[in-house]
Amino acid sequence: MRRYLKVLALVAVLGLVAAACGGDDGGGATGSETGPTAGATGETGAGDVQPGGTLELAMLGDVSSAFDPSKEYYSVTWEYYRCCLLRTLLSYNGRTTAEGGADLQPDIASALPEVSSDGLTYTFTLKSGINYSPPFEDVAVTSGDIVRALERTADPNASVGGYNFYYNPIEGFAEFGEGKADSIAGLETPDDSTLVVTLSSPQGYLPYLFAMAATAPIPPNGDARLGAAEGHTKDYGRFLVATGPYMFLGSENLDFSLPADEQTPVAGYEPGQSIQFVRNPSYDPATDGLRPAYPDAMNISIGGDNNDLYNKVQAGELDSVVDGIVPPPVLRTYSTDPTLQPHLNINPSDAVRYVSFNLAAPPFDDVHVRKAFNLALDKAGMRTFRGGESVGEIAGHIFVNSLQDNLLADYDPYATPNSAGDLTAAQAEMAQSVYDTDGDGVCDAPECSGILAVTDEADPYPDQAALITQNVEPLGLVFDVKSFERTTMYAKCNDPSAQVAICLAPAWGKDFPDGYTFADPLFGSAAIFPSCCNYSLVGASSDLLSENGYSVTEVQSADDVVTTANQQIGDARFQAWADLDVLLMEEIVPWAPYLFDNNVDVTSARIVNYSFDQFAGLAAWDQLSIHPDAQ
């Protein structure tokens, strides 16, 4: 019996470890969580750029949903789709913002959509001559195939973990998903090369949604409503039919004539172990101006240790690590060695790190306290804890610059010398607060003691929390800092009933290159719990505040400004997001933003053409070229 105790002990320890460690998100499970996300292109040896060879990549962890395009909400997978596997009506060129990487480009569509004057109807026209990968090499993409993809995305079972909520403005989309309609009323296909999308209200971000993989066409398969995806509610990703320049190894062996549960998945994706892309013989480069598709094939191993993988890049065993964090010694080597410098690529990421105030919780219900905090924060110190200047640019406002066409690039209403905080200015601001009764710049009200602050338990957040605590102590603000694993931290910050006054470690990245992905999910009143992620309770109703035990009865709303901005298009849209940013920074003050993240990448010596895809915030893998001598 004693020996069996060993088994029980093992299980108990395992479980406890799991319960304790289970929260780390690593690179982020969704596209909205920050991670590598954006950039500038580093040309490393033009002239030797030629097709051929096999790109050798590695990933620390697998994709999030086994390549199912309706479920995958992860920037790494989005880049695999964009560069390689799936074409969509619109897409991106795999370059930086400066090179048009954040601009929508026609892909399956022959041009950008025609928009009706009321902003409710979008008409897409499809190119001809785009066929699917084997075994559907003789089947051309039609508008009905895109409707099929959207019908699948509307199904909550097929899109678990996905982002189908973005498509709700399409007329009848939600009703179809709930089983209340036989089709999506807002999708019409007058012919095989035309798709008409009708919205229930104007949404300027609509075109971006048709560059997402959830709308990638699914080929027909007999009478099956969902075509090749029929019967693959959980696992279509392993039977994915490609339209891009690459497909999974062994795609030609897929047999869709069999019942779904008897079909064998592609050989080129072994979950948790490896991914292999090979050229798609159906792909016609003449129909595609976005993907040079230099490598003949891509091998992507899954798993391993971060440091070991980067050692392999240095040793030439790997060409790059898709989701890793360049270790400081490796970064130093690449920064200082002239032969390696061309293979170091640092690009501004479209993600922001910030401290979030609960606008209903004392003392942060007073805007002067929030402004004082912004002025006291040592942003440079916060950055130092994350690795120094290479990790990003000090943030002076909320929206990343590419979403506003750099309109606020030099804007920082709380600028301080060397971004190290300005105690004098902060105390002057605090003196105007109701919580500083004697006006000496130090909060003397009881609300300023034991303020519930929540942070991430992973490095470097505890050090950052200590720095913040030190920064605001002279203002009389005393925090009671609680640390949690990441998901739990976000859950606490998101739950108004938890009464968290300040959330010290959140970050946010875009889903697509439009300000809407920063506006509505972060400051819309509809994004308050149980939705996500308006931690500041901007626009919270009096009922919600009262139900959750707050004495504050009103929090200023930004809903009208967001709605108006979202109806704009073109330059007016950039300006509208910039105006919202200013309103937030100067009037509402829900955050203290401190860092716009960079993406840091290193490649092996044989890579001669690095390109950064602003959309996914990762290298554009199809544009990496292998030196002819190393192919």
Add this chain to the structure above:
Amino acid sequence: MGRYLIRRSLFMVLVLFIVSLITFVIFVKLPASDPARRAVGRATSPENVEAARIAFGLDKPLYVQYGRFAKGLIPWPGLFLDEDVYYSYANFVPVKEEIFSRLPVTMALAVGAAVCWLMVGIPIGIISAVRRRTIWDRGSMVFALIGVSAPVFWLAYLFLYIFWFKLGWAPPSGIPIGMSVWEAVLTGRFILPWAVLSLTFAAFYARMVRGNLIETMGEDYIRTARAKGLSEKRVIYKHGLRAALTPVVTMFGLDLAGLLGGAFITETVFNLPGVGQYAVNAIFNNDFPSVMGVTIFGAFFIALANLLVDVAYAFLDPRVRYT
């Protein structure tokens, strides 16, 4: 004998049941976060969270949830690790498929390492025991001390850094895509993992063999053997070692069984796609069905090894009756 086997088998089932129950309770009662919310990510809608909850069966009462998982523990086709229930929250792949596709790697690692540690540990233990208080004994015990003390993850990083990255004597970590496990073994991909994994065990076995052999060599029947004029070699190997190794055999069975459930650290550091690496990923992703599956799988091996050891003991030692 039949009744004994039945009783031990039922006891094994009871152990697996308790293991599954403890695992379930730990994950349900001490959750790091809501699995449904984790699966849908931060930017989501309440409808999507609810959809995930239903998809994972989390909307059902706890006893129903446990019942679904418990049913999958029955080693019967169609029930064992049933794909409808044992389906990863993290990557939407059946747990059974993951475990069985990774088992060859784990077996290659465990069996190879076991051979290594036996070949190293036992001779060191013998030399140390028969040459007590000599430099051989001291040296052996220093080896044992280092082997037992050095953390596996540290050794793994150290070996990789020195023998692959700096010296280039050994292949790097991982198994190249498209290479079979057998090819990986033949091309030396397992040399460093075997060395690291076997070092700790070899050290432990060396100490154990030394202790057992010293104790055995003091037994009366050893003195008798010497008195009868047998050579020292024969006394040691024929009479002493046989008795000294009996507990080693027991330990070996359990250790090997434990490793077949996954060498967590070694597989993770050396990027070997085995069951242990899968377990680590599942734990860090809070992927309950995968953790449940892999825990039961590992526990099954250990429980089975216990059963076999018990039965073997009953055969080997008449004093251990089937009672």
